[in-house]
Amino acid sequence: AQPKAAPAQIEAEVQRRKQLPHQSVERRAIISKCYKPKHPEVYTLQDSFLAPEFLEIERFCTSPGADLQGLLSYLESFSDKRIYRLPVFTEQFCQALLEELENFEQSDMPKGRPNTMNNYGVGLIPCASLPPNLNQGEFLKTLLCPGLGGACLDSHRAFVVKYALHEDLDLSSHYDNAEVTLNVSLGKEFTEGNLYFGEFNQDPSPVPQYIEVEHVWGRGLLHRGGQVHGALPIASGERWNLIVWMRSSAIRNRLCPMCRRKPELVEAEGFGDGFTEGEEQPQTVSVCALG
Ligand SMILES: O=C(O)CCC(=O)C(=O)O
Numbered sequence: 001a002q003p004k005a006a007p008a009q010i011e012a013e014v015q016r017r018k019q020l021p022h023q024s025v026e027r028r029a030i031i032s033k034c035y036k037p038k039h040p041e042v043y044t045l046q047d048s049f050l051a052p053e054f055l056e057i058e059r060f061c062t063s064p065g066a067d068l069q070g071l072l073s074y075l076e077s078f079s080d081k082r083i084y085r086l087p088v089f090t091e092q093f094c095q096a097l098l099e100e101l102e103n104f105e106q107s108d109m110p111k112g113r114p115n116t117m118n119n120y121g122v123g124l125i126p127c128a129s130l131p132p133n134l135n136q137g138e139f140l141k142t143l144l145c146p147g148l149g150g151a152c153l154d155s156h157r158a159f160v161v162k163y164a165l166h167e168d169l170d171l172s173s174h175y176d177n178a179e180v181t182l183n184v185s186l187g188k189e190f191t192e193g194n195l196y197f198g199e200f201n202q203d204p205s206p207v208p209q210y211i212e213v214e215h216v217w218g219r220g221l222l223h224r225g226g227q228v229h230g231a232l233p234i235a236s237g238e239r240w241n242l243i244v245w246m247r248s249s250a251i252r253n254r255l256c257p258m259c260r261r262k263p264e265l266v267e268a269e270g271f272g273d274g275f276t277e278g279e280e281q282p283q284t285v286s287v288c289a290l291g
């Protein structure tokens with residue numbers, strides 16, 4: 001999704017990616033041994049963290065008559081690009097999570113970058129993986145488009161991005177290494193910094209037509225990972241967002257969404273990039289080194 005690179009740069013990036021799993025194992029070991037969380041409770045998802053509207057959506061989706069039309073009535077929709085906004089977290093939880101993230105940022109713990117494009121933020125939520133019910137919740141399964149994983153989203157990668165005046169201001173146009181992305185605004189105070197969306201990367205001969213969507217504190221934007229998007233510069237303040245990249249091994253095993261080739265897998269720690277090897281061992285999740 002990044003600007004075109006020379007072959008030597010690509011090779012260096014492939015080598016860097018092959019090292020990532022080792023580095024993240026070491027980082028995690030140090031963090032779980034030495035890091036003192038300020039709000040240890042944020043690492044275990046509780047319903048009290050979730051906005052009442054989110055819980056209502058979840059209830060609706062697990063009710064017998066739930067259908068897509070009914071679900072859409074709970075969500076804000078933007079254009080026909082299948083971009084939705086919905087309340088996710090309470091204000092208290094956003095505050096506690098932000099304080100925890102700042103506590104981690106100010107600590108001398110080793111920090112990974114959130115992804116290849118953002119320089120600030122937190123690579124992995126320290127010591128924990130993110131709430132499974134954020135990506136395995138019935139409501140998401142219902143919403144997901146046929147052909148994009150639907151009910152078979154089976155792993156995720158969560159990270160936090162941060163924008164501030166002397167740090168990253170914006171994010172250039174890209175698509176995500178995900179079938180579906182949830183991007184939740186945690187605050188703080190900021191101006192500008194809208195997200196913009198172009199075409200879906202698999203649409204034939206796309207005519208670039210961007211729509212802008214505002215981040216609203218506590219709310220999440222749900223979009224297809226392949227929908228080209230970027231973030232406009234903030235004009236003041238600080239913007240922190242929790243990003244959950246949700247993956248479907250059934251989809252990506254066939255074609256890596258980043259390199260658009262049959263994945264060449266290397267072993268990885270945890271969920272890796274959400275690929276799996278062989279029908280018999282769906283638990284082994286690997287990284288595509290070409291991506
Ligand atoms: O800044 C944002 O809200 C978007 C971040 C994003 O698109 C990403 O990290 O993949």
Ligand SMILES: [Fe+2]
Nearest residue numbers: 174175176229
């Ligand atoms: Fe993105």
